[in-house]
Amino acid sequence: MNETQKTGGEGETEALNYLRSIGYEILEKNWRHSNQEIDIIAKDKTFLVIAEVKTRSSNAFGEPEAFVNRQKQRNLIKAANAYLEKKDLMLEIRFDILSVMKNGENYKVNHIQNAFYPILNRS
Secondary structure: OOHHHHHHHHHHHHHHHHHHHOOOEEEEEEEEEOOEEEEEEEEEOOEEEEEEEEEEOOOOOOOHHHHOOHHHHHHHHHHHHHHHHHHOOOOEEEEEEEEEEEEOOEEEEEEEEEEEOOOOOOO
16 A cells, blocks of 8 residues: 555545544445445435545645546546435435545544535536
8 A cells, every 4th residue: 555545544534533523424435336436425414425535645736625626526426326326315415525634643624515516417
């Protein structure tokens, strides 16, 4: 495992601990559908939360959440739809980003609720 993978894994652990601490029920972590992956699937009251975790040890190239581009959003939306279908759930979905900054051995989690919304295709 390289340093980037190690930092990313530690960031996901920090994000999971953070979500549990504020009362979220963790349903899945690193859930895969086809070539898409959802870092964390959780339940927050009546919402199914699809959470993308981005961890960085420096913000020299921008804040971690800035790296959740439109293609990543589309992939998360597809995977979320597949999850709802597979689990036969009828919950409102919310897409959150957990931006994790590592500073030495310390982590700071910035939780961005409703970070983006699914785009409707107008054909």
